[in-house]
Each structure stands twice: as C-alpha cells, then as structure tokens.
Amino acid sequence: MDLKMTSTTFDIPGTRIVRQLGVVRGVTVRSRGIIGQFAASLRTIAGGKIHEYINLCEQTRSEAFDLMLQHAEQLGANAIIGVRYDATELGENMTEVLAYGTAVFVQPT
Numbered sequence: 532m533d534l535k536m537t538s539t540t541f542d543i544p545g546t547r548i549v550r551q552l553g554v555v556r557g558v559t560v561r562s563r564g565i566i567g568q569f570a571a572s573l574r575t576i577a578g579g580k581i582h583e584y585i586n587l588c589e590q591t592r593s594e595a596f597d598l599m600l601q602h603a604e605q606l607g608a609n610a611i612i613g614v615r616y617d618a619t620e621l622g623e624n625m626t627e628v629l630a631y632g633t634a635v636f637v638q639p640t
Contacts, residue, residue, distance in 0.1 A: 534600050536610035536637065543610055546637035552606040556631040557598025561591045562624045592616060595630040608634035 536543050595616070603611050614632040621627050 534604050534609055534611070537600075537614050537632070538610070538612050539614050541612050541633075543612065543637055545640060546610070547640050548612075548635045549638050550636040552603070552608050552634040552636065554631060555599050555602040555606065555608070555611060555634045556629055557595040557600070557602060558627060558629050559591055559594045559598065560621060560625055560627045561587060561594075562622075562626070591626065591628045592630070595628045599630040599632065603632075603634040606634045608636055610635050610637045 536546070542548070599611065599614075611632040611634055614630065617629045617631070619627045619629075
C-alpha cells in the first residue's frame with residue numbers, strides 16, 4: 532500500500548473516510564553529540580540561530596514522521612489524519628519526539 536496523504540485536519544478534501552484503522556505513531560529519541568553541543572554552545576555566545584540544533588530537530592521529526600507512516604502502512608491505511616507532534620525531554624541531552632495521528636482508508640469522492 533502506498534501511503535501518500537497526511538493531514539493535520541480530520542479530513543482530506545476530495546476524499547471520504549471509508550475506515551478508521553486506529554492511532555498510529557512514530558517515536559524516536561535523539562541526543563546531540565559532544566562536538567555538536569560544543570559548537571552550539573559557542574553560537575549561544577553570539578546569539579542567533581543555532582544551526583546544529585535546527586538540523587537535529589529536523590532530522591528527528593522526519594524520522595518520527597517516517598516511523599508513523601510505516602505504522603500506518605502496516606495497518607493497511609492509505610492516509611493519516613489529525614497528524615501531531617509531541618516532544619519530551621528525557622535527560623539533559625536527550626529528547627523523545629513522537630509523531631501521531633489516526634490511520635484511515637480513504638476513497639475519492
């Protein structure tokens with residue numbers, strides 16, 4: 532099954548939900564390595580964007596999203612509605628990122 536549609540809303544325009552398959556999620560935990568932490572610390576002195584952390588956040592969210600897609604495909608979904616992200620600090624340098632939504636099977640209207 533090729534899952535192509537995701538939405539933060541609870542519908543997908545031009546389709547109707549035929550089946551709700553349940554909550555799906557993708558969870559990952561990441562930490563910044565010591566070199567990246569050092570570089571980021573130096574950037575805080577001057578202020579501005581901290582590119583090391585921006586890149587880490589983008590990679591982590593992307594991984595959690597991909598894991599959520601895999602979970603939905605395992606259930607036979609072709610779409611996910613109500614997509615959300617959540618993040619929790621697990622330790623001084625570790626963050627859990629969760630992507631979740633409702634797996635559905637949709638058909639064109």
